[in-house]
Amino acid sequence: MQTIRHELADGIATVTFDEPGSAVNTMCLALQQDLTEVVSRIVADRAGLKGIVLQSAKPTFFAGADLKSLMRLTEADAQQGFREIEQMKKNFRALETLGLPVVACLNGSALGGGWEVALAAHHRIAVDEGRAQFGLPEVTLGLIPGGSGITKMTRLLGLLGAQPYLVEGRTFGAREGQRLGLIHELVPDAAALRERALAWIAGHPHARQPWDEKGYKIPGGTPAHPSVAAALSVAPAMLRKTTRGLYPAPEAALSAMVEGALVDVDTALRIESRYLAKLMAGANARAMISAFFFDLNAIKSGRSRPQGVARSQPRRIGVLGAGMMGAGIAWANASHGIPTVLKDLSLDKAEAGRACSARIAEALVAKGRMTMTEQSALLERIRPTARNGDLAGCDLIIEAVFENRALKAEVTRAAEPLLEPANGFATGVFASNTSTLPIGGLAAASARPEKFIGIHFFSPVDKMKLVEIIRGRQTDDETVARAYDYVQAIGKLPIVVNDSRGFFTSRVFGTFVMEGAAMLGEGIPAAVIENAGMQAGMPVGPLAVLDETSLALSVHVLEQTRADAAAEGRTHADSAGERLVELMVKEHKRLGRAAGGGFYDYPEGGRKTLWPSLKTLFERPGAPWDLAELKDRLLWRQSIETARCLHEGVLNSVHEANIGSIFGIGFPAWTGGALQFVYGMGIARFAERAAQLAEKHGGGFAMTPQLIETLEERQPRY
Template sequence: MTTFTHEIDAQGIAVLTWDDQNGPVNSLAQSAVIALNEALEALLANDAVKGIVLTSGKSDFVVGANLKEIQTMPQNAETIIGFVRSLHQIMRRMEQGGKPIVAALNGTALGGGMEIALACHHRIAADNPKAVFGFPEVNLGLLPGGGGTQRLARMLGIQAAMPWLLQATQAKAKEAKAAGLINEVVAADELIAAAKQWLLDNPKACVQPWDEKKFKLPGGEVQSAKVAQVFMGAEAMLRKKTMGNYLAPQRILQALFEGCQLPIDQALDVEARYFTELLLSDQAKAMIRTFFVALQDANKLKNRPKGVEKKQFKKVGILGAGMMGAGIAYSSAMSGMEVVLLDTAQESADKGKSYSEGLLKKRVSRGKMAQEKADATLARILATTDYNDLKGCDLVIEAVFEDRTIKADVTAKAEAVLGDDAIFASNTSTLPITGLAEASKRPEQFIGLHFFSPVDKMPLVEIIMGEKTSQHTLAWALDYVQQLKKTPITVNDSRGFYTSRVFKTYVLEGMALLKEGVSPALIENVGKLAGMPVGPLALSDEVTLELMDRIGRQTQKDLGDAYVSHPADEVVQYMVHEAKRIGKKAGVGFYDYPADPQGKKSLWSGLAERFPLAAEQPSVEYVKQRLLYAQAVETLHCVAEGVITRAHEVDIGSIFGWGFAPQTGGVISFVETMEGIDTFIANADQLAANVGDRYKIPGMLREMAAEGKSFYA
């Protein structure tokens, strides 16, 4: 039940408070829209009311549309556009009701919440450091559907509105005021008083600028030469950034171009039609499911084991002060934990701590942190070589070299001083956790925590269960990741686990195509066209071919006759051992890297000699299919083998772990929603017949197709 309550003071100012009784936040659920309409009509019809303050009874104002509810509506254009138009009608009633309305924004207003505020005649925000304002819809494959594209352009001008809409810009209150999104910022305890005073000072301010007869768009009309250039530039930049993979930003540009040439009511209908088109698209459905529903579930630890008391970590130990260890130490200290950063030499430990010092200095210089807080954060990190300093740690994470002997040694030394309830984790990216846990005296308290580099920026942590890892240990590992404000996925033990195992298929397939005589430039550009962050050859250079060679040799040694060779093995062998080109860190790999950091890398000309071009080059679509299907098929094998079992974690892990094409919503969404299971099976079968067994799908997928099942059922 959504509750709107109001109080009318002696001067005729009504304070209308929005307070959803069904949850912790206010959202534009259908019940809220109906209740808002009823509450507004009652106040507009009351002659005693001279003006209205709209505010929230929650810590935030309104967080936007209720997407979960919208997804349960009948998925047809008539239903969706009808709902959007009803919302537009209410907002137009707010604007044209004859009484001034002020939005008193006590906290965050995003998406639909910000659109409600734009329909008010004035916006005042509390100086709340946690509050943000903006329009995140494009990140979900949508555009603002509550008038945001049209009101924002009429307030700020088309050019100024574009970053808010196309880049999902979010700003604090003072930044939003400077940009013109908000009119005033006041102390939180003065918010309602300031809103009332504005209404008393402006009793006739009840007409929006765009309803004035002489209204002109700030910054120029659509047909002006200046704005025409803005659209041309935006289109070019959009193509460069998105490779045409995303429908929403294109529709935002169209809504701006078409709507800003029309009166506001007709413009709102243009927006409503584009919003409906996007919401019903497969792309939006996949992106909403992953970036909204699934991400929320993961961050809230929806699947945390029941019956285990929540753990608040106070002290953690990090073994190994290299890049990964230093990054984990920084993230832990930033989350308020005491950190013991241990290495074999004091110089190495100090160097690891200096990594945090450098990051903290950047935050201070950019105004994101006070010097006192930075000093306190750095002071929480103890750089040491003494294992006795690990006493009292709730958790110890080893981040040493990928060598079983070294890992076993540090495990034994750390466990010797740890308390009985402390847990131990390995940051390994490839070595099976069950095998590493053999060095532990308490394998039930041993788990994998696979971070991604750079740790301070990468949001995902892959939690790996060993055969003996307890549910209690899993629960605490999830608590630790949540305390870091990162997103966890849980997987079962396997060589390479989930993310590393699938990630390598992308780079290996790029090399296989190179070996077949496909142009390296075509391979690289199609990788980006497919939605991947960089091409597979460039990515190989980033992770270093030397490391790939080392991992490959270790895998061959471990598996023996069971090892299945890949066409890329020969390419790695040649690049590392014959050409001596090991990757970016050496300045030479598939690319040549200039000594000047500002210079541009270029594909190595020697590739053509070793891997001559085929007379006939494949199509862009064929190369794209090879690169994406290689990842998808391996992912499906991980699911079939029980390495990872929850579809939403598969999708989250693929996007945040190695950068699988985000516009698809993740690998499972790519297979099921974007391609369709039947189509995917047919294409994979064709690739398996023409290219090789690495494209053979698991029988599970055929069974699902035959039974009409869904991964997301």
């Protein structure tokens, strides 16, 4: 056997998972084959055995499925997948019904298929340490726990108790697992696992699973129980409200739970296998595995970080501008232990920014995610000031002032000389939190442009995980690496892009909202446009997003773009959406939510409603529209612009495109990201639809042969 060691001593069969050439154990094909072999050996040795111990030779117990192999599956592979799942569960059932005690020694995390291996044991012992995670997060990858996890967790926790762990993919630590009854015993370290396993085997010579005991009943009752039935009657509607029908895995998990609870264990296991086989051979699973495993791990592992630069973390950070963005950045720093100087024009404004940070912390205290002591310590790390001199000692300064080139240049010249060297580096780093202005132009105000970089946070900072790092033409590798380390140090996801107007995220975000505004200008009802965005999977509709980010700001950016184009001797071609937004601001004085109203009205104490005048000003009765085409326009336009960013060298990688689009601009997660949307559909099919949209709706949808060639060259291979 390649992946499993099987040893017999003193009547104990020890099964050690040890996949060669891998840092973790996975449910690869070789392991599945080896599991069949080792189970057949154990069955043959049954008469001379006292018990079975399952353990791992890796730092963790078991990591789950072999996701690379899943990425290669197609619908034609579903039947073979079903047979493989059934064989794996046949092995699990053989172990747990052998009449011998089986103990799982969990020396570290056991997730997905790894937790299902653990569930084949009658007794689970885990090391009591905070980092290990257990559970079945498959739905986050477009799959379900189909290796017996749904059937067994439902029978251990009940239909209602198991839902968060199966339908939502919630994981848990060792102590929570013990409280739930899923982990039976905790030990202080891995060295104590085997001794406790042998002791339990000696005391339980004829162990059986709960569901195999005579008279067993599911906790809380079956779907026929009145209280369970009442909850299940609304569960599908609530789930559909969350998934919008775009994520099949949670719905499949709920169906398998309920159907499986109405039948015997072995039938329930078969139901589970059928649902998983269909999902694992489907496009949604491939898209979500691509994004939330491969792409996300590429970011976390620092694949985009310049190599050869020592890792670092800033000792003290200065933030210029104490508005909502600056206050959010200060909170992010302080919440991760980094002292921060928050500077504004007056002490009152700086203190108001610190108060904004305090409100973020207060909300966490109210939710039980932070103690009062932790809140106090956090606020102590934020020093409000109006004096430039207080920035002395900072080795990173981030300006977060208004999007005005002259203002940004002024604060850069005033604060940059106060930067100090740190962590063995000769000087500190100056960063601009700009969302649109090219870094090359802003760096002109810097005395050290090689140490000048863009660090683009998203609002609200306390909730948005992505940070876009923008490399200017003169920015050196050391500065990029230090920015990357800083972003990771405050618990966020960094992507690195090259300098361009709007960079990547703002540029693509602009196509989404302006396509929505263009639709309004075509006479399509605003409610239809907003619903099209939501049904496509965007968090909110394009008009609502424009209100939140400010129509006035969009017009300011448009005017700056026109001015910069004129300075370069050319004319900016305004889009139909840009012209409509400018009309809203300049003629109708609708500036956005912060100014009292934009496309929506915001009554005090009430829910927002679409501005009634949109109907008379823009809607044209009889204007043709097709909901499917509106959804296509919103998604295709963003993906094509993302592809252009890759082709032009603004984006460096496909994984940054996908993660940036999902976490930065809310591109639907069901697609796997803006470029995975193209690859998942097939480049040729995507380009064919793009050509149809370009013919009807303009050059924004046009794809050149060179663009298609870039997509083909950069397509990931698994």
